[in-house]
Amino acid sequence: MRACNQNVRPAPVSVGLMSSVLELQDVTVRRGTTTILDSITWTVNDDERWVVLGRNGAGKTTLIQVAAGRLHPSSGTATILGARLGRVDVFELRPRIGLASAALADRIPPGETVLDVVLTAAYSQTGRWRERYETLDHDRAHALLNVFDVDHLAGRLFGTLSEGERKRVQIARSLMTDPEILLLDEPGAGLDLGAREELVGALAELAGDPRCPVLVLVTHHVEEIPPGFTHALLLKDGRVSAAGPVTEVIRSEQLSEAFGLALEVERRDDRFAARASR
Numbered sequence: 001m002r003a004c005n006q007n008v009r010p011a012p013v014s015v016g017l018m019s020s021v022l023e024l025q026d027v028t029v030r031r032g033t034t035t036i037l038d039s040i041t042w043t044v045n046d047d048e049r050w051v052v053l054g055r056n057g058a059g060k061t062t063l064i065q066v067a068a069g070r071l072h073p074s075s076g077t078a079t080i081l082g083a084r085l086g087r088v089d090v091f092e093l094r095p096r097i098g099l100a101s102a103a104l105a106d107r108i109p110p111g112e113t114v115l116d117v118v119l120t121a122a123y124s125q126t127g128r129w130r131e132r133y134e135t136l137d138h139d140r141a142h143a144l145l146n147v148f149d150v151d152h153l154a155g156r157l158f159g160t161l162s163e164g165e166r167k168r169v170q171i172a173r174s175l176m177t178d179p180e181i182l183l184l185d186e187p188g189a190g191l192d193l194g195a196r197e198e199l200v201g202a203l204a205e206l207a208g209d210p211r212c213p214v215l216v217l218v219t220h221h222v223e224e225i226p227p228g229f230t231h232a233l234l235l236k237d238g239r240v241s242a243a244g245p246v247t248e249v250i251r252s253e254q255l256s257e258a259f260g261l262a263l264e265v266e267r268r269d270d271r272f273a274a275r276a277s278r
Protein backbone atom coordinates (compact mmCIF):
# COMPACT_ATOMS: atom_id res chain seq x y z
CA MET A 1 0.00 0.00 0.00
CA ARG A 2 1.25 3.44 -0.85
CA ALA A 3 0.53 6.37 1.41
CA CYS A 4 -0.19 8.57 -1.60
CA ASN A 5 -2.33 7.66 -4.54
CA GLN A 6 -2.51 10.68 -6.73
CA ASN A 7 -1.57 9.69 -10.24
CA VAL A 8 -2.36 12.96 -11.86
CA ARG A 9 -2.54 16.06 -9.78
CA PRO A 10 -4.94 18.76 -10.90
CA ALA A 11 -2.81 21.66 -12.07
CA PRO A 12 -2.90 24.47 -9.54
CA VAL A 13 -2.14 28.08 -10.43
CA SER A 14 0.42 28.42 -13.16
CA VAL A 15 3.14 30.94 -12.58
CA GLY A 16 5.33 30.77 -15.64
CA LEU A 17 6.38 27.13 -15.87
CA MET A 18 6.04 26.49 -12.15
CA SER A 19 2.85 25.56 -10.40
CA SER A 20 2.37 27.17 -7.05
CA VAL A 21 0.45 25.21 -4.47
CA LEU A 22 0.65 27.90 -1.87
CA GLU A 23 1.17 31.58 -2.42
CA LEU A 24 1.22 34.10 0.40
CA GLN A 25 1.53 37.76 -0.49
CA ASP A 26 2.25 40.23 2.28
CA VAL A 27 0.34 38.16 4.82
CA THR A 28 -0.06 39.86 8.16
CA VAL A 29 -1.92 38.41 11.14
CA ARG A 30 -2.75 40.67 14.07
CA ARG A 31 -4.33 39.86 17.38
CA GLY A 32 -5.30 43.03 19.19
CA THR A 33 -2.21 45.20 19.17
CA THR A 34 0.17 42.28 18.56
CA THR A 35 1.44 41.46 15.09
CA ILE A 36 1.95 37.70 14.97
CA LEU A 37 2.83 37.42 11.28
CA ASP A 38 4.33 40.44 9.59
CA SER A 39 4.22 40.81 5.78
CA ILE A 40 4.99 37.20 4.92
CA THR A 41 5.54 36.57 1.23
CA TRP A 42 6.13 32.89 0.49
CA THR A 43 5.57 30.63 -2.51
CA VAL A 44 5.54 26.84 -2.36
CA ASN A 45 5.68 25.08 -5.72
CA ASP A 46 4.31 21.63 -6.43
CA ASP A 47 7.66 19.84 -6.60
CA GLU A 48 8.96 21.28 -3.32
CA ARG A 49 9.13 19.96 0.25
CA TRP A 50 9.55 22.68 2.88
CA VAL A 51 10.71 22.74 6.46
CA VAL A 52 9.78 25.70 8.70
CA LEU A 53 11.93 26.55 11.73
CA GLY A 54 11.99 29.34 14.29
CA ARG A 55 11.99 30.04 18.00
CA ASN A 56 8.98 29.41 20.25
CA GLY A 57 6.43 32.07 19.44
CA ALA A 58 8.01 32.97 16.08
CA GLY A 59 4.67 32.38 14.32
CA LYS A 60 5.11 28.90 12.79
CA THR A 61 1.77 27.48 13.92
CA THR A 62 -0.01 30.66 12.88
CA LEU A 63 1.61 30.40 9.44
CA ILE A 64 0.47 26.78 9.14
CA GLN A 65 -3.07 27.77 10.14
CA VAL A 66 -3.12 30.31 7.30
CA ALA A 67 -1.65 27.76 4.86
CA ALA A 68 -4.34 25.27 5.92
CA GLY A 69 -7.12 27.78 5.21
CA ARG A 70 -8.11 27.78 8.88
CA LEU A 71 -7.08 31.33 9.63
CA HIS A 72 -7.66 34.40 7.48
CA PRO A 73 -4.88 36.96 7.29
CA SER A 74 -5.66 40.39 8.76
CA SER A 75 -4.19 41.77 5.54
CA GLY A 76 -2.47 40.39 2.45
CA THR A 77 -3.58 37.42 0.37
CA ALA A 78 -3.28 33.65 0.71
CA THR A 79 -3.85 31.51 -2.36
CA ILE A 80 -4.05 27.81 -1.59
CA LEU A 81 -4.25 25.27 -4.44
CA GLY A 82 -5.30 28.04 -6.77
CA ALA A 83 -8.10 29.27 -4.50
CA ARG A 84 -7.87 32.65 -2.87
CA LEU A 85 -8.75 32.54 0.82
CA GLY A 86 -11.83 34.64 1.45
CA ARG A 87 -13.25 33.97 -2.00
CA VAL A 88 -13.61 30.22 -1.72
CA ASP A 89 -15.69 27.79 0.31
CA VAL A 90 -13.12 26.53 2.83
CA PHE A 91 -15.16 23.37 3.36
CA GLU A 92 -14.47 22.39 -0.25
CA LEU A 93 -10.82 23.27 0.12
CA ARG A 94 -10.14 21.45 3.40
CA PRO A 95 -10.23 17.85 2.12
CA ARG A 96 -7.47 18.85 -0.33
CA ILE A 97 -5.25 19.92 2.55
CA GLY A 98 -3.83 17.41 5.03
CA LEU A 99 -3.06 18.85 8.46
CA ALA A 100 -1.59 17.33 11.58
CA SER A 101 -1.13 19.68 14.50
CA ALA A 102 -1.37 19.65 18.27
CA ALA A 103 -4.38 21.98 18.11
CA LEU A 104 -6.23 19.55 15.87
CA ALA A 105 -5.23 16.59 18.07
CA ASP A 106 -6.67 18.41 21.09
CA ARG A 107 -10.04 18.47 19.36
CA ILE A 108 -10.10 14.70 18.87
CA PRO A 109 -12.39 13.20 21.50
CA PRO A 110 -10.26 10.91 23.71
CA GLY A 111 -13.06 8.32 23.63
CA GLU A 112 -12.92 7.98 19.83
CA THR A 113 -11.38 4.83 18.37
CA VAL A 114 -8.18 5.13 16.37
CA LEU A 115 -9.97 3.84 13.26
CA ASP A 116 -12.61 6.57 13.61
CA VAL A 117 -9.93 9.23 14.11
CA VAL A 118 -8.61 8.36 10.64
CA LEU A 119 -12.02 7.76 9.04
CA THR A 120 -13.54 11.08 10.15
CA ALA A 121 -10.85 12.93 8.18
CA ALA A 122 -12.79 11.96 5.05
CA TYR A 123 -15.34 14.56 6.14
CA SER A 124 -12.81 17.00 7.62
CA GLN A 125 -14.28 16.35 11.03
CA THR A 126 -13.09 15.28 14.41
CA GLY A 127 -15.55 13.19 16.38
CA ARG A 128 -17.77 10.68 14.68
CA TRP A 129 -21.40 11.58 14.40
CA ARG A 130 -23.76 9.81 12.04
CA GLU A 131 -21.83 9.66 8.81
CA ARG A 132 -21.72 6.37 6.98
CA TYR A 133 -18.42 5.25 5.62
CA GLU A 134 -17.86 3.03 2.62
CA THR A 135 -15.82 -0.16 2.65
CA LEU A 136 -13.30 1.71 0.55
CA ASP A 137 -12.88 4.30 3.31
CA HIS A 138 -12.34 1.53 5.86
CA ASP A 139 -9.78 -0.16 3.63
CA ARG A 140 -7.87 3.07 3.12
CA ALA A 141 -7.92 3.95 6.82
CA HIS A 142 -6.54 0.52 7.76
CA ALA A 143 -3.94 0.68 4.99
CA LEU A 144 -2.71 4.08 6.20
CA LEU A 145 -2.57 2.90 9.80
CA ASN A 146 -0.53 0.01 8.49
CA VAL A 147 1.92 2.30 6.66
CA PHE A 148 2.63 4.04 9.97
CA ASP A 149 2.72 0.75 11.93
CA VAL A 150 -0.27 1.48 14.11
CA ASP A 151 -3.00 -0.68 12.52
CA HIS A 152 -2.88 -3.00 15.53
CA LEU A 153 -4.23 -0.03 17.53
CA ALA A 154 -7.26 0.51 15.25
CA GLY A 155 -9.75 -0.52 17.95
CA ARG A 156 -8.06 1.36 20.80
CA LEU A 157 -9.34 4.68 22.15
CA PHE A 158 -7.28 7.66 20.97
CA GLY A 159 -7.00 8.98 24.54
CA THR A 160 -5.18 5.82 25.65
CA LEU A 161 -2.34 6.08 23.11
CA SER A 162 1.23 7.13 23.84
CA GLU A 163 2.46 10.43 22.39
CA GLY A 164 4.38 8.66 19.61
CA GLU A 165 1.42 6.46 18.70
CA ARG A 166 -0.83 9.54 18.58
CA LYS A 167 1.53 11.32 16.22
CA ARG A 168 1.55 8.40 13.83
CA VAL A 169 -2.25 8.09 13.91
CA GLN A 170 -2.50 11.82 13.20
CA ILE A 171 -0.25 11.59 10.16
CA ALA A 172 -2.28 8.62 8.89
CA ARG A 173 -5.40 10.75 9.41
CA SER A 174 -3.90 13.71 7.57
CA LEU A 175 -3.33 11.53 4.48
CA MET A 176 -6.84 10.01 4.48
CA THR A 177 -8.29 12.36 1.87
CA ASP A 178 -5.21 11.96 -0.35
CA PRO A 179 -4.51 15.67 0.00
CA GLU A 180 -2.55 17.80 -2.45
CA ILE A 181 -0.68 19.56 0.31
CA LEU A 182 0.31 18.08 3.66
CA LEU A 183 1.07 20.38 6.58
CA LEU A 184 2.71 18.84 9.63
CA ASP A 185 3.16 21.01 12.71
CA GLU A 186 5.83 19.43 14.93
CA PRO A 187 5.05 15.79 14.24
CA GLY A 188 8.30 14.83 16.00
CA ALA A 189 7.47 16.47 19.35
CA GLY A 190 7.42 13.95 22.17
CA LEU A 191 8.93 11.08 20.18
CA ASP A 192 11.76 8.95 21.53
CA LEU A 193 14.93 8.63 19.48
CA GLY A 194 13.88 5.46 17.67
CA ALA A 195 10.39 6.80 16.95
CA ARG A 196 11.88 10.07 15.70
CA GLU A 197 14.19 8.25 13.34
CA GLU A 198 11.28 6.16 12.07
CA LEU A 199 9.27 9.33 11.50
CA VAL A 200 12.16 10.98 9.66
CA GLY A 201 12.44 7.83 7.51
CA ALA A 202 8.69 7.81 6.77
CA LEU A 203 8.73 11.52 5.87
CA ALA A 204 11.80 11.02 3.67
CA GLU A 205 9.86 8.32 1.85
CA LEU A 206 6.88 10.63 1.34
CA ALA A 207 9.24 13.39 0.21
CA GLY A 208 10.81 11.11 -2.39
CA ASP A 209 7.52 9.89 -3.87
CA PRO A 210 6.26 12.17 -6.65
CA ARG A 211 2.72 10.90 -6.05
CA CYS A 212 2.82 12.34 -2.55
CA PRO A 213 1.56 15.79 -1.74
CA VAL A 214 3.67 18.88 -1.31
CA LEU A 215 4.96 18.74 2.24
CA VAL A 216 5.43 21.53 4.76
CA LEU A 217 6.98 20.41 8.03
CA VAL A 218 7.32 22.56 11.13
CA THR A 219 10.04 21.42 13.48
CA HIS A 220 12.27 22.75 16.24
CA HIS A 221 15.22 20.54 15.39
CA VAL A 222 17.39 20.50 12.29
CA GLU A 223 18.06 16.83 13.14
CA GLU A 224 14.44 16.18 12.16
CA ILE A 225 14.78 17.52 8.61
CA PRO A 226 14.13 14.44 6.48
CA PRO A 227 16.36 13.71 3.49
CA GLY A 228 14.58 14.83 0.34
CA PHE A 229 13.29 18.09 1.82
CA THR A 230 14.22 20.75 -0.68
CA HIS A 231 13.51 24.14 0.94
CA ALA A 232 13.56 25.86 4.31
CA LEU A 233 11.86 28.91 5.78
CA LEU A 234 13.18 30.53 8.96
CA LEU A 235 10.77 32.69 10.92
CA LYS A 236 11.85 35.30 13.42
CA ASP A 237 9.34 37.42 15.34
CA GLY A 238 6.67 36.86 12.72
CA ARG A 239 8.90 37.73 9.77
CA VAL A 240 10.75 35.63 7.23
CA SER A 241 14.38 35.73 8.28
CA ALA A 242 15.57 33.39 5.49
CA ALA A 243 13.91 31.25 2.82
CA GLY A 244 15.22 29.15 -0.04
CA PRO A 245 16.93 25.85 -0.84
CA VAL A 246 17.65 23.83 2.29
CA THR A 247 21.41 23.77 1.75
CA GLU A 248 21.51 27.57 1.56
CA VAL A 249 19.24 28.24 4.53
CA ILE A 250 20.20 25.53 7.04
CA ARG A 251 23.55 27.11 7.74
CA SER A 252 25.23 28.43 10.86
CA GLU A 253 24.84 32.09 9.94
CA GLN A 254 21.16 31.96 9.02
CA LEU A 255 20.13 29.79 11.99
CA SER A 256 22.15 31.92 14.43
CA GLU A 257 20.31 34.98 13.16
CA ALA A 258 16.85 33.34 13.36
CA PHE A 259 17.40 31.90 16.85
CA GLY A 260 19.36 34.89 18.22
CA LEU A 261 22.17 32.61 19.40
CA ALA A 262 25.54 31.61 17.95
CA LEU A 263 24.97 28.18 16.42
CA GLU A 264 27.11 25.77 14.47
CA VAL A 265 25.34 23.69 11.88
CA GLU A 266 26.84 20.52 10.49
CA ARG A 267 25.70 18.52 7.54
CA ARG A 268 26.61 14.87 7.30
CA ASP A 269 25.34 12.98 4.24
CA ASP A 270 21.77 14.16 3.98
CA ARG A 271 21.14 14.97 7.64
CA PHE A 272 21.76 18.10 9.72
CA ALA A 273 22.86 18.70 13.30
CA ALA A 274 23.16 21.95 15.28
CA ARG A 275 24.65 23.07 18.57
CA ALA A 276 25.69 26.29 20.29
CA SER A 277 29.07 27.58 19.13
CA ARG A 278 31.86 26.94 21.59
Ligand SMILES: Nc1ncnc2c1ncn2[C@@H]1O[C@H](COP(=O)(O)OP(=O)(O)OP(=O)(O)O)[C@@H](O)[C@H]1O
Nearest residue numbers: 031034036054055056057058059060061062063220
Ligand atom coordinates in the same frame (compact mmCIF):
# COMPACT_ATOMS: atom_id res chain seq x y z
N1 LIG B 1 -5.09 34.30 19.65
C1 LIG B 1 -3.95 34.89 20.01
N2 LIG B 1 -3.93 36.04 20.72
C2 LIG B 1 -2.78 36.63 21.10
N3 LIG B 1 -1.57 36.14 20.78
C3 LIG B 1 -1.52 35.01 20.09
C4 LIG B 1 -2.70 34.32 19.65
N4 LIG B 1 -2.31 33.22 18.97
C5 LIG B 1 -0.97 33.22 18.99
N5 LIG B 1 -0.50 34.28 19.66
C6 LIG B 1 0.91 34.64 19.87
O1 LIG B 1 1.54 34.69 18.61
C7 LIG B 1 2.87 34.25 18.69
C8 LIG B 1 3.12 33.16 17.65
O2 LIG B 1 2.40 31.99 18.03
P1 LIG B 1 2.60 30.62 17.26
O3 LIG B 1 1.77 29.61 17.97
O4 LIG B 1 2.32 30.83 15.82
O5 LIG B 1 4.16 30.37 17.49
P2 LIG B 1 5.05 29.10 17.12
O6 LIG B 1 6.18 29.59 16.30
O7 LIG B 1 4.21 28.03 16.58
O8 LIG B 1 5.60 28.72 18.57
P3 LIG B 1 5.96 27.27 19.18
O9 LIG B 1 7.32 26.92 18.66
O10 LIG B 1 6.00 27.53 20.66
O11 LIG B 1 4.90 26.30 18.78
C9 LIG B 1 3.08 33.81 20.14
O12 LIG B 1 3.72 34.84 20.83
C10 LIG B 1 1.68 33.60 20.65
O13 LIG B 1 1.60 33.84 22.04
Ligand SMILES: [Mg+2]
Nearest residue numbers: 060061062185
Ligand atom coordinates in the same frame (compact mmCIF):
# COMPACT_ATOMS: atom_id res chain seq x y z
MG1 LIG C 1 3.72 26.09 17.21
